[in-house]
Amino acid sequence: MSAMRDNHLAQDLTSKDILLRRRALSKAITLVESSRIDHRQRGDELLDELFPKAGSSFRIGITGPPGSGKSTLVDAMGLMLIEQGHQVAVLCVDPSSNLSDGCVLADKTRMHRLACSDNAYIRPSAGSAGYGGVAQQTRAAIRLCEAAAYDFVVVETVGVGQNECAVAAMTDMVLLLQGPTPGDDLQVIKKGIYEHVDLVVVNKVDLARAAALKAQRRIASALRLTRYGARHVSPHLQPTPRVCTVSAVTGDGLSTLMNSITLYQQEEARNIAGRRMIQDKTWLEESIGSQALSKIKADEYLRTMFNALVDLVHAGRRAPPAAARQLLALVSEHPESFAPRGQNGATA
Numbered sequence: 001m002s003a004m005r006d007n008h009l010a011q012d013l014t015s016k017d018i019l020l021r022r023r024a025l026s027k028a029i030t031l032v033e034s035s036r037i038d039h040r041q042r043g044d045e046l047l048d049e050l051f052p053k054a055g056s057s058f059r060i061g062i063t064g065p066p067g068s069g070k071s072t073l074v075d076a077m078g079l080m081l082i083e084q085g086h087q088v089a090v091l092c093v094d095p096s097s098n099l100s101d102g103c104v105l106a107d108k109t110r111m112h113r114l115a116c117s118d119n120a121y122i123r124p125s126a127g128s129a130g131y132g133g134v135a136q137q138t139r140a141a142i143r144l145c146e147a148a149a150y151d152f153v154v155v156e157t158v159g160v161g162q163n164e165c166a167v168a169a170m171t172d173m174v175l176l177l178q179g180p181t182p183g184d185d186l187q188v189i190k191k192g193i194y195e196h197v198d199l200v201v202v203n204k205v206d207l208a209r210a211a212a213l214k215a216q217r218r219i220a221s222a223l224r225l226t227r228y229g230a231r232h233v234s235p236h237l238q239p240t241p242r243v244c245t246v247s248a249v250t251g252d253g254l255s256t257l258m259n260s261i262t263l264y265q266q267e268e269a270r271n272i273a274g275r276r277m278i279q280d281k282t283w284l285e286e287s288i289g290s291q292a293l294s295k296i297k298a299d300e301y302l303r304t305m306f307n308a309l310v311d312l313v314h315a316g317r318r319a320p321p322a323a324a325r326q327l328l329a330l331v332s333e334h335p336e337s338f339a340p341r342g343q344n345g346a347t348a
């Protein structure tokens with residue numbers, strides 16, 4: 001029954017009817033984000049069926065401190081991309097928190113112009129501690145957007161150190177946004193997050209032009225000095241300014257920014273297939289770990305053993321790697337426990 005329903009979902013997701021496609025995409029993402037085992041299984045099967053049709057978008061990660069203007073910029077950039085004939089999907093995620101519903105929902109209200117376009121799809125996604133964590137769910141959601149023919153996928157995430165790394169591992173280009181306030185840039189330089197960033201955008205130039213230009217110069221010289229990451233810094237092929245100033249509100253500097261993105265996309269075109277292979281291998285590795293854990297928690301006996309091992313670890317009598325080895329040995333002795341138990345598949 002659900003297989004037949006999901007068959008329709010797969011068809012609708014690749015339909016020419018934009019509204020049907022968008023509705024199907026929302027349902028599909030809900031399945032892969034669900035904490036219910038039966039939903040996840042359906043989501044996994046759907047993704048598996050659609051996988052050959054996915055993977056060909058240009059993926060942009062946008063990160064930066066709260067309030068730096070990410071959503072406002074995505075709104076402006078998205079409209080420009082649509083004017084150029086693209087279909088744009090935006091995923092707003094916060095990998096650092098599972099209490100961010102309000103925050104990510106606010107993102108959509110900052111993208112009100114994009115939200116009205118038939119050629120855009122915006123998905124605020126509160127981080128869920130469930131199956132596989134946010135990174136895997138976002139990877140799955142990106143693929144589903146691609147299967148639904150979105151050729152630009154933008155992932156907005158709050159920049160708090162680790163997240164640039166997470167977003168870089170699933171996208172083709174990472175933009176770091178910051179405000180023009182003196183000190184913002186130094187903070188960023190200190191954290192060394194430029195390793196994962198392909199373009200730095202100093203936003204809100206309309207509020208403080210002189211400060212923004214100063215920040216741009218300072219960051220550019222810091223970048224020249226550091227030359228982080230072979231993937232991100234290619235001095236021979238660097239026609240694009242790697243530090244831009246824009247105003248997401250007035251549009252000042254926006255076309256220069258878009259040109260930089262297009263140039264980067266052209267330069268990087270030949271590297272994308274290789275990068276996808278690395279990203280997909282990581283995804284497979286993470287899926288093996290998270291599915292093993294998820295199934296341990298769904299099995300009464302294994303869950304009891306897991307909790308007993310947690311107690312031993314807390315009591316300082318067992319180190320986590322040895323405890324994991326012991327539990328995985330039990331799993332292989334109980335292969336039948338890998339069958340899902342019941343429709344709701346209780347998770348501990």
Ligand SMILES: Nc1nc2c(ncn2[C@@H]2O[C@H](COP(=O)(O)OP(=O)(O)OP(=O)(O)O)[C@@H](O)[C@H]2O)c(=O)[nH]1
Nearest residue numbers: 065066067068069070071072110203204247248249
């Ligand atoms: N003056 C000015 N205000 C801006 C600009 N860009 C964004 N803002 C304002 O800054 C505030 C925050 O903008 P958002 O787009 O929500 O910022 P964000 O980085 O997405 O915020 P979070 O998702 O909460 O991390 C809003 O009041 C925007 O209107 C800009 O270029 N100039």
Ligand SMILES: [Mg+2]
Nearest residue numbers: 070071107156
């Ligand atoms: Mg936002």
